[in-house]
Amino acid sequence: xxDTPPILLQAVAYLExxxxxxxxxxxxxxxxxxxxFRRTDDDLKALLxxxxxxxxxxxxxxxxxxxxxxxxxxxxxxxxxxALERYGQGVSSHTIVKEYQLLRHAIxxxxxxxxxxxxxxxxxxxLLARHLDFRLDEFMAQTLATFVRLGTEDDGGAADTVHHPGxx
Amino acid sequence: xxxxxxxxxxxxxxxxxxxxxxxxxxxLVDNGYxxxxxxxxxxxxxxxxxxxxxxxxxxxxxxxxxxWQVVQAIRxxxxxxHLPIVLMSAGRTFPFTRDDLDQSTAFLEKPFPIDA
Numbered sequence: 001x002x003d004t005p006p007i008l009l010q011a012v013a014y015l016e017x018x019x020x021x022x023x024x025x026x027x028x029x030x031x032x033x034x035x036x037f038r039r040t041d042d043d044l045k046a047l048l049x050x051x052x053x054x055x056x057x058x059x060x061x062x063x064x065x066x067x068x069x070x071x072x073x074x075x076x077x078x079x080x081x082x083a084l085e086r087y088g089q090g091v092s093s094h095t096i097v098k099e100y101q102l103l104r105h106a107i108x109x110x111x112x113x114x115x116x117x118x119x120x121x122x123x124x125x126x127l128l129a130r131h132l133d134f135r136l137d138e139f140m141a142q143t144l145a146t147f148v149r150l151g152t153e154d155d156g157g158a159a160d161t162v163h164h165p166g167x168x
Numbered sequence: 169x170x171x172x173x174x175x176x177x178x179x180x181x182x183x184x185x186x187x188x189x190x191x192x193x194x195x196l197v198d199n200g201y202x203x204x205x206x207x208x209x210x211x212x213x214x215x216x217x218x219x220x221x222x223x224x225x226x227x228x229x230x231x232x233x234x235x236w237q238v239v240q241a242i243r244x245x246x247x248x249x250h251l252p253i254v255l256m257s258a259g260r261t262f263p264f265t266r267d268d269l270d271q272s273t274a275f276l277e278k279p280f281p282i283d284a
Contacts, residue, residue, distance in 0.1 A: 021282050024191055028279035031187045032258060038231075044190035113281065 004063050007124045008131060010116060012059050018110045023052060025106040030099055035091040046089065050082040051103065054139055058103075061138075062131040079142035086143075087150045096147060100140040107132060178202040180221035182212040182238065183256070184230045192225065195282060209233030213241055220247050228257035228275070239273055256280070 015022065027047060030036060036047055057075055086096055111117055111128065120128075179201050183189045186207065193203045204221055206212040209230060215221070224242065228235035235255045242248035250272050258278040276284055 020195065024195065024282050025279045027187055027191050028258075031185050036187075038184065042186050044187040044194075047187040 003065075005127060007116075007120070008063060008127060011111065011114070011128050012062050014114050014116070015059050015107060015110065018113075019052070019055065021113075022055060022103075022106045022110050023048065025109055026051065026102055029102050029105070033095055033098060035089075035095040041089075049085045050078055051099075053078055054082065055103065055107075058132070058135045058139065061135045066130055066134045068134075076142060079139050080146045083143045083146035083150065087147055093144055093147055093151075096143055097140065100136055100143075104132065104136055176200055176202040177223070178204060178219070178221040180204045180206060180212060180215055180224045180226075182206045182209070182224065182230075182235070183227040184208060185227070188227070209235075209238040209241065212238055213245075216242060216245065216248060216251070220251075222252070224251060224253045226253060226255055228255045243270070 027044070031042070031047055036042060039046075053075075057078060083096070179196055181189050181192050181196070181203060182205075183192075184207050189205050189207070193205060196203050204215050204219060206215050210233060212224070212226065216224070224238075226235045226238050230238075233241075235257070239253050239255065242251060242253060253273045255273065255275040256278055257275060
């Protein structure tokens, strides 16, 4: 971690301090996705699911070098647990992707309110984007892989289903 | 409660989305507010009559009774005439202008940051 660019350390520290802000933004938008909007079983716990823990993991891993050749040290159990929960809720793979995109949006929106944001160079912005996108994509890929496997098992070997049969 | 301890400000949160109500409630309680909740306009009016809040935070787009209708119903109550009300809406436009709002009503566009 001694080679971690200072701006990345500062940016991640800011995200940690603004954790509630990020999740609040995410909840406000995600709750309006068709899969979640006005569900009778909608509560905060069901909507958030593992997102707070995923956010914490992404934050920590953003400080590691971005190298596709290095096996991701993501918490596979976490991504799998999240996929299982969402599959049980009947949401689609589209919704899962959208939720991760919204998390990316919530993080960037929060950075835009960071006092240091006005001083970020183009290279700084690229660095932050690269690290964030790499780690979020890892989690998204792992979540989707599990989701597809669950759908395939349910369909007795059929191809990936976009909508879980029990979905809304 | 100890003698001299101030009574916390009570905020009524009205939204048909339970996840939103829970999150806002958590944030307000963490900041020392007492919170009442309601999932509909009718429930909100019942709450106000039984436990008058100091401020109402109300979603604009609710089924059956919109936030705007809730505001108008609250203003017809004796204890609701000057009750501060903040409308929250995810829509980009409201079907009213600032001139339509009385001095005790404001609005917030969702999504809004915690410190809004």
